[in-house]
Amino acid sequence: MTVTTTLFDPLDAIVWQLLATIPSGRVITYGALAKLAGYPSHARYVGRILKNLPKQTTLPWHRVVNARGELSFAVDSQRYLRQKALLESEGVIFNGHKIALRQYRWHG
DNA sequence: CCGCTGACTGGGA
DNA sequence: TTCCCAGCCAGCG
Numbered sequence: 422m423t424v425t426t427t428l429f430d431p432l433d434a435i436v437w438q439l440l441a442t443i444p445s446g447r448v449i450t451y452g453a454l455a456k457l458a459g460y461p462s463h464a465r466y467v468g469r470i471l472k473n474l475p476k477q478t479t480l481p482w483h484r485v486v487n488a489r490g491e492l493s494f495a496v497d498s499q500r501y502l503r504q505k506a507l508l509e510s511e512g513v514i515f516n517g518h519k520i521a522l523r524q525y526r527w528h529g
Numbered sequence: 530c531c532g533c534t535g536a537c538t539g540g541g542a
Numbered sequence: 543t544t545c546c547c548a549g550c551c552a553g554c555g
Contacts, residue, residue, distance in 0.1 A: 451537055462550060468536040469552070485536075489544095493536040500536085 432458060436470050443484045446511040448520060450488045468493065483507040490519045 435458040443449055451464040460466070471482045483504045487493045494501035496518055505515065514521040 452539095455537090462538090463552085464537040465535065465550070466537090466552060470536095472536055482536090487536080488538055504536090 432460060432463070432466070433470050433473075435459070436467055437480060440480050440482065440485070443481055445481070445484075446513060448484045448486050448508070448513065451485055451493075452488055454485060464488075486520060490522050492518070 436454060439454055439457050451467045452461075455461060455463040455467045458467075467485070471485060474480060474482055492501050492504050494504065508520070509515065
């Protein structure tokens with residue numbers, strides 16, 4: 422039987438699982454997520470994974486921000502505003518375009 | 530195989 | 543501190 426056909430990459434599944442563990446009100450960077458998944462130099466790939474998530478996903482994709490504490494979308498674009506709104510609804514504070522970081526990261 | 534494009538980064542200026 | 547940029551790496555002609 423042929424078969425096989427991996428419907429998705431193993432890394433994708435790992436990232437999905439890690440993403441699911443990030444608490445409301447907290448954020449994590451693309452790079453940190455990649456590192457936790459075991460692929461420290463794949464921040465961009467993590468971005469691609471998020472981009473490929475189905476629209477109806479329940480995963481907290483909005484809790485992933487870039488290393489500068491900003492959202493990786495064109496400022497004021499539709500997607501930018503949506504992510505910002507979701508984060509603010511969880512209590513994340515913004516200072517201009519940047520997240521008023523207190524604690525980045527999950528767990529801690 | 531080549532070149533270009535990103536939901537990215539670290540480090541030098 | 544902010545800006546800039548080479549390096550990064552999978553996907554898609």
